[in-house]
Amino acid sequence: xxxxxxxxxxxxxxxxxxxxxxxxxxxxxxxxxxxxxxxxxxxxxxxxxxxxxxxxxxxxxxxxxxxxxxxxxxxxxxxxxxxxxxxxxxxxxxxxxxxxxxxxxxxxxxxxxxxxxxxxxxxxxxxxxxxxxxxxxxxxxxxxxxxxxxxxxxxxxxxxxxxxxxxxxxxxxxxxxxxxxxxxxxxxxxxxxxxxxxxxxxxxxxxxxxxxxxxxxxxxxxxxxxxxxxxxxxxxxxxxxxxxxxxxxxxxxxxxxxxxxxxxxxxxxxxxxxxxxxxxxxxxxxxxxxxxxxxxxxxxxxxxxxxxxxxxxxxxxxxxxxxxxxxxxxxxxxxxxxxxxxxxxxxxxxxxxxxxxxxxxxxxxxxxxxxxxxxxxxxxxxxxxxxxxxxxxxxxxxxxxxxxxxxxxxxxxxxxxxxxxxxxxx
Amino acid sequence: xxxxxxxxxxxxxxxxxxxxxxxxxxxxxxxxxxxxxxxxxxxxxxxxxxxxxxxxxxxxxxxxxxxxxxxxxxxxx
Numbered sequence: 204x205x206x207x208x209x210x211x212x213x214x215x216x217x218x219x220x221x222x223x224x225x226x227x228x229x230x231x232x233x234x235x236x237x238x239x240x241x242x243x244x245x246x247x248x249x250x251x252x253x254x255x256x257x258x259x260x261x262x263x264x265x266x267x268x269x270x271x272x273x274x275x276x277x278x279x280x281x282x283x284x285x286x287x288x289x290x291x292x293x294x295x296x297x298x299x300x301x302x303x304x305x306x307x308x309x310x311x312x313x314x315x316x317x318x319x320x321x322x323x324x325x326x327x328x329x330x331x332x333x334x335x336x337x338x339x340x341x342x343x344x345x346x347x348x349x350x351x352x353x354x355x356x357x358x359x360x361x362x363x364x365x366x367x368x369x370x371x372x373x374x375x376x377x378x379x380x381x382x383x384x385x386x387x388x389x390x391x392x393x394x395x396x397x398x399x400x401x402x403x404x405x406x407x408x409x410x411x412x413x414x415x416x417x418x419x420x421x422x423x424x425x426x427x428x429x430x431x432x433x434x435x436x437x438x439x440x441x442x443x444x445x446x447x448x449x450x451x452x453x454x455x456x457x458x459x460x461x462x463x464x465x466x467x468x469x470x471x472x473x474x475x476x477x478x479x480x481x482x483x484x485x486x487x488x489x490x491x492x493x494x495x496x497x498x499x500x501x502x503x504x505x506x507x508x509x510x511x512x513x514x515x516x517x518x519x520x521x522x523x524x525x526x527x528x529x530x531x532x533x534x535x536x537x538x539x540x541x542x543x544x545x546x547x548x549x550x551x552x553x554x555x556x557x558x559x560x561x562x563x564x565x566x567x568x569x570x571x572x573x574x575x576x577x578x579x580x581x582x583x584x585x586x587x588x589x590x591x592x593x594x595x596x597x598x599x600x601x602x603x604x605x606x607x608x609x610x611x612x613x614x615x616x617x618x619x620x621x622x623x624x625x626x627x628x629x
Numbered sequence: 630x631x632x633x634x635x636x637x638x639x640x641x642x643x644x645x646x647x648x649x650x651x652x653x654x655x656x657x658x659x660x661x662x663x664x665x666x667x668x669x670x671x672x673x674x675x676x677x678x679x680x681x682x683x684x685x686x687x688x689x690x691x692x693x694x695x696x697x698x699x700x701x702x703x704x705x706x
Contacts, residue, residue, distance in 0.1 A: 332631075335632075336631070340637075344637055348640060348641045348644050348645075351641075351645060352644045352645045355645065356648045356652035356653075359649055359652060359653050360652050360655075363656040363657060367659070367663045368663060371666065372659045372660070375659035376655075376659065382697055389701065389704050459655070460648075463651055463655075464648040466700065467643070468640070468648075471639075471644045471647070473703075474703055475636050475643065477640045479640070
């Protein structure tokens with residue numbers, strides 16, 4: 204550990220920050236429906252999820268040997284590229300949190316990596332086919348798989364229990380829901396904390412501190428587990444609110460069906476080998492459960508915003524990652540500027556979030572100040588400004604993409620935007 | 630680019646079947662327990678009708694618990 208350079212230190216801290224945002228971004232996956240159906244009190248739910256995340260981090264020793272799963276060529280990956288990728292992923296995670304939109308933290312990381320790698324090593328470092336099979340296709344498949352299962356299960360459970368007293372049964376459903384939510388938390392801890400351990404280990408290997416193929420040292424395992432658990436405990440209340448109440452209203456039966464289908468789909472996907480994003484599986488399950496009940500409604504406007512966020516995750520995080528890599532390439536001062544921008548950007552997002560706080564006291568309330576409609580209205584002028592400030596670049600990219608390069612569609616978005624800067628870097 | 634349709638298909642199939650089976654079982658268990666409750670209050674003090682309903686409910690819950698344990702096993706190993 205004695206020859207950890209300053210840059211390496213910064214990367215490790217940034218990776219832990221990413222792990223932290225990953226934790227509070229994804230609390231919603233396991234606990235949103237549990238909180239909204241009243242199965243657990245908000246604080247109890249996030250505490251349980253945090254503990255299970257921490258336990259999950261220690262359960263498995265199968266560390267992710269590649270951080271991108273083959274999306275980019277990781278040979279000769281430089282430490283600052285990892286740093287730039289993390290900056291992109293963190294900022295996108297914070298922004299979607301501010302907007303209360305569940306989006307995949309892994310896809311944000313992939314996006315950041317793609318952007319940073321392209322900026323650093325050119326387009327040949329990105330494997331376009333893998334982007335389609337690992338990011339685009341699962342984004343479509345995950346909500347369908349979990350949603351169909353959840354809606355059928357909801358239908359079935361309403362049919363079987365139609366002649367029993369609702370009060371007597373809801374207690375049982377809540378217990379079942381807690382069990383399946385626990386499984387989701389545990390699986391999340393094993394997967395996502397592992398991811399951060401993988402990143403730190405890879406950074407240590409590229410920095411020459413560890414030998415190639417080494418397992419992560421104990422301090423890496425502990426700090427990654429603690430970071431994700433802390434993030435989870437802090438609770439991404441905004442996203443919990445969207446998933447628990449914003450997409451649809453859930454009764455205990457539906458919450459149970461949704462959570463069970465999410466847990467099953469996550470476990471099935473990680474063991475059959477077609478990896479699906481936890482966030483997308485859970486959102487799909489919630490919508491499916493909403494549709495499965497007679498007269499159930501899904502708020503498609505919220506769902507549409509969520510789908511748009513999924514689509515933008517890769518290009519947006521990629522853009523930020525590319526920009527960050529452009530800066531870090533300039534040398535030490537570039538790294539310092541990037542770090543300052545990351546801290547500044549996070550502070551701005553945090554202070555924006557304070558104007559209309561969502562926390563454990565009002566997470567299941569029907570109205571937050573004037574939320575709901577106000578999201579697009581007056582106090583949420585903040586939110587609108589934030590969207591306006593951030594979305595134009597990728598939106599413009601989408602528009603120009605059709606003109607684009609002979610790359611697969613997802614890469615084009617980043618391509619056309621990254622292009623102007625490329626001549627300077629190649 | 631090779632899309633592994635077989636893996637996607639089996640994730641889809643397994644998720645669907647397991648979810649519906651588990652939710653169905655659990656619901657049967659809950660219904661069984663509430664039936665047993667009704668039977669008990671009806672016959673005042675545990676009539677014979679309560680026993681099969683209760684046993685059935687416990688069997689359903691046991692199967693669900695087994696599924697959860699298998700899930701934990703999958704996560705750990």
